[in-house]
Amino acid sequence: MVDQLTFTQQNRERILAVESSFRPSGKMLSQPGRVLVGEGRLSKQSRRGPQPKAFFLFNDMLVYGSIVLRGRWHKNQQIIPLEDICLEDLEDGVGRRNQWLIRTPxxxxxxxAASYEEKRAWIEHMEDCRSRLLQSRSCTPSSTFAMTWIPDRASAVCMRCSDRFTVTQRRHHCRKCGFVVCGSCSKQRAVIGHIHPTKRLRVCTECHPGLLQAEDRDITRLRGDSAGKTGSDEDEVEEYSEEEEAQENDEDHDPSRWTDSHMDSWSPYIYLRPEHRRTRMGSGL
Known part of the structure; x- marks a missing residue:
């Protein structure tokens, strides 16, 4: 009993510390039944190349953000519910070690990760927490995921029209298929509901017709659903984060930066305590 009370207090203090590190722009993380399972740093692949990020694994969600002041502060907080996550392990290859794919809608x-051991620890603990969460909530996991963007260095030509990229013929990415395309082949914009419910995103000429048809069907359905509603309240739409806006707007970058990060000086993954396995998830999760 004493050990459980001690763990509960330590867990609360750890969560408050993570919460405070994201202030003032971060969201509140403290919640009944929530447990901070582990934390550490991972290299996240982005358009601008690998970026060091601080990751925090809770028993119901994954939180990560950019590192400021050597890890004392964080920004660009991202929160992903574990039920929306699908993990895909990757074998080591040339220029790629200890890597895996995190899929979300x-x-x-x-x-x-910095080592194979840390990679396995992250994957095992994330899958364990996700499995327990799905069992406790009896909810259906997400089945629709965003495509990963193909790195710029993977193609010297547009993957739709085969025009060669130059200083003036810049690379872009289709938000639907992730292909590297030129400006002429990505002039169209469309809503991709699982990525953003209202924002019109850059898409290629191949993906646009199908998305346009789906958009027309959604508009018709929404009009029918709203016919019986009263009042002027609208569903709150989560705005794009600063990181996503930068990714959306940053079209000119150096493909040579897609290399492995040096992680020898990074803090290792910390598996805080195994008590989360015995902690009962409350209705507040």
Whole structure:
């Protein structure tokens, strides 16, 4: 009993510390039944190359953000419910070690750990927490995930029209298929509901017709659903984060930066305590 009370207090203090590190722009993380399972740093692959990020694994969600002041502060807080996550392990290859793929409805991305042991610990603990969460909530996991973006260095030509990229013929990415395309082949915009319910995103000429048809069907359905509603309240739409806006707007970057990060000086993954296995998830999760 005493050990459980001690763990509960330590867990509360740890969560408050993570919460405070994201202030003032971060969301509140403290919640009844929530347990901070582990934390550490991973290299997240982005358009600008590998970026060091601080990751925090809870028993119901994954939180990560950019590192400020050597890890004392964080920004660009991202929160992903564990039921929306699908993990895909990757074998080591040339220029790729200790990497795996995190798929979510809004974005899918590669992460790299400093060692094989840390990689296995992250994957095992994330899958364990997700499995327990799904059992306790009896909810249906997400089945629609965003495509990962193909790195710029993977193609010297547009993957739709085969025009060669130059200083003036810049690379872009289709938000639907993730292909590297030129400006002429990505002039269209469309809503991709699982990525953002209202924002019109850049898509290629191949993906646009199908998305346009789906958009027309959704508009018709929403009009029918709203016919019987009263009042002027609208569903709150989560705005794009600063990181996602930067990814959306940053089209000119150096493909040579897609290399493995040096992680020798990074803090290792910390598996805080196994008590989360015995902690009963309350209705507040």
């Amino acid at each position: 809004r974005k899918s991305f590669y992460v790299t």
